[in-house]
Amino acid sequence: MPKEEWGVKRVCPTTGKRFYDLNKDPIVSPYTGEVVELNLGKSRSISADSEDAETKKLKEASLDGDAEVLDDDDENVSLDDIADVASEDEDS
Structure with a gap:
């Protein structure tokens, strides 16, 4: 536990x-000798976990070969196709 005289990290x-x-x-x-400016605004952010459970599930499904592979050439995907993919994951 840091001592009070050390200040803030x-x-x-x-x-x-x-x-x-x-x-x-x-x-x-102490490394550069430069004055460190403090940002007192609300600029803090919370970083997300590396992978959430849903992402892991999708990755595992694609590794098993059960997931449908979409063409990379087809940039236009209809919303119905997206909805179908989401509903297939929920049924499993």
Whole structure:
């Protein structure tokens, strides 16, 4: 567990390495010596899992050879074809 005097863990924008700010103002990266600007806006994002359950299911189905392979040349797919594919997965 980090000590309070270490401050908050930050990420150097240039190198991507982590460091503690040591409660200093302005925050200076120990790797580059540059002042680190803080984005105080709501710019945080949550990264998705590498694969969710549905994606895994579709991948496994395509590996088993049960899934229908669509031509890559046919760029125009009707919505009925898409709906049929979704309903086939639900029935299984």
